[in-house]
Amino acid sequence: MGRRNAFYAQSGGVTAVINASACGLIETARRHRDRIGRVFAGRNGILGAMTEDLIDTGREDRRAIAALRHTPAGAFGSCRYKLKGLEQNRREYERLIEVFAAHDIGYFFYNGGGDSADTCLKISQLSAGLGYPVQAIHIPKTVDNDLPLTDNCPGFGSVAKYVAVSTREASFDVASMAKTSTKVFVLEVMGRHAGWIAAAGGLAADADTDLPIVILFPEIPFEPEKFLARVDGTVRKYGYCSVVVSEGVRDTEGRFLSDQGLRDAFGHAQLGGVAPIIADLIRQRLGLKHHWAVADYLQRAARHIASKTDVDQAYAVGRAAVRFALAGHNAVMPTIERVSNRPYRWKIGMAPLDRVANVEKIMPRRFIRRDGFGITAACRAYLLPLIRGEDYPPYKNGLPNYVRLRNTPVAKRLRTAFEPK
């Protein structure tokens, strides 16, 4: 087999460890220069491929690539751009193949969630039909932990660690203040569709450290009276309480709480924030002093408190993607397989993309306590290994020394421009 170039792109919301996957991929590709010529990255994800705006990762020195392992967010830029079906947007797929052909790209690596798995599969299928076969490998990434066939998704473990650590710390804080001041702390976390991230708040309490934590999952319809009774009872027992609320919590009619609450002084709907709504409910109905926080991007960018398990796995799926490609695989995704819980052991597996694309893994109901406000022992056993280990970045002048690449453009070869919709 001859030598061909590779293309790598980051897709969707970034994470604390998606660059660790890029690092694993590029470092591994560099060890196989006989088979993989150049590794191009898409500037701003798949848009870079469509507009032929490629980055030459070969212009980055060894140390810069190594530093990707400890640098959060998307080093080449990501994008939110969902390719539609082949029928509706055949031209976009054809354009991708044109760009790949122009740059002798035989390996397509796409690092993202469910949508990008679908794109990856379609490219594999179409490229064969067009007579320019490309091996398409999907690399899993999502803080939402919602990809099927893999035990967990790189990116999730670090968010989970951030949420668990932050919930523990804030709970210690409110415990100190509760006698005369704040009695309830509310933390809003990500997870529009599933409660994986909110569940991580439950890890803040354990056998050594008993903390009163009430979790609001998107899976459990929000019933104000039940919730208020729970907070009231908890504060009566412990003197204080922490609430971890998923941004995706809905009322009993299925409407997002965050969509219905706030208006500005002129009556215009105010975007987002379920934490202030929950906090205000507690204030109005229970008369308890509260504080609230919204972690937003801080949680998924927090490389400073990344999970070592997560970093290792993110690197491993990037490396495995190259190995799969070199072994001739196509339309597959490396997965994380849990071998054992105690001690936690995992290995890399492989899943066919047609079984990954457009399938969402939901949180099992048995992971949520019967009362709906906390996690079960099974959930804890699942989550704990994923937050284990610290993997601190290097610091300079008191700040993490994150790398920014040169991102040198590759000369264009096509005469036509392409304007994505």
Next chain:
Amino acid sequence: MGRRNAFYAQSGGVTAVINASACGLIETARRHRDRIGRVFAGRNGILGAMTEDLIDTGREDRRAIAALRHTPAGAFGSCRYKLKGLEQNRREYERLIEVFAAHDIGYFFYNGGGDSADTCLKISQLSAGLGYPVQAIHIPKTVDNDLPLTDNCPGFGSVAKYVAVSTREASFDVASMAKTSTKVFVLEVMGRHAGWIAAAGGLAADADTDLPIVILFPEIPFEPEKFLARVDGTVRKYGYCSVVVSEGVRDTEGRFLSDQGLRDAFGHAQLGGVAPIIADLIRQRLGLKHHWAVADYLQRAARHIASKTDVDQAYAVGRAAVRFALAGHNAVMPTIERVSNRPYRWKIGMAPLDRVANVEKIMPRRFIRRDGFGITAACRAYLLPLIRGEDYPPYKNGLPNYVRLRNTPVAKRLRTAFEPK
């Protein structure tokens, strides 16, 4: 001189390192058992003294006390309770002296901000007048960095580090997303009266890492048009922008922005949150996609990313308080004196409480850039040493292993109960 007992209490909002001061104090006192008998702590701060609810720190073993150094929040409980002047509340001060006398307490250590410095001073003055002299030493603590006569306040450096690191991380995130999605990220930080904490957001960018950060200080009246022009210009230049906004930002008439914006669906005023107001302004007027976060307690509880400088100094002021007491000082506070900037060197100084109480240190105008949206080189030179160094807590099962003390009560000796107002 004979042997007398000591009393220690934590006051006001807690920090990531106030327990490090407790650690320094207790460990040092234990090395002077000939002079300091028992060290009592107030359960829930000064309330514990008034209600004679004392904690016997002697019941904690050496390892538990050592672990205070890496444990955030207030291990004995804090309180928000301001003693009024002697004229209005003489009974409260007299009660404190009664409790001290009943437990042979000759050393009063009060760990807090400006209000507690004032209380500390009054106790010193009154106790002499009542014929039961108590040496009162104030130990500085405040995330707001607003105490006079000390170069900085323990507690501030760790918040500053959290804000600088978080702003850097979130800026990397939004930079990755900006092409097709979020272009502005807004982070709300503490600092009701002064912009010290917001200023720390400016450290996220430096000569190595150019990031576009716009800061909104409480010292600079908020002018929407100027701000929007600044954000617009920044996004045009960089493609994205981070905004760090102090909770204390006010409009040109001096009203807090956070007090005027939001109402719930029923028209009731909605508490707090200036970040969503700023974010919504950006959306409505500039049409830019945004995300916003409110750090709230997370910032001051974040022991996992504490500044080593801050931890060292917090410990040192606790230790110095004991040494001052043993040297016979009264109505004083240990201070941090900056000896040099490069390399950063500091030492412990001493300030008389009558010059500390009720004096607020404001941020010099020369620390804010002329345009009002960023920090100057002088501010950077001041701040940088305070966030330097990491001091990671030990971890167990992926979580910081913070200590919780037994907090064994001391048997009461007074027959009278006391009900604080």
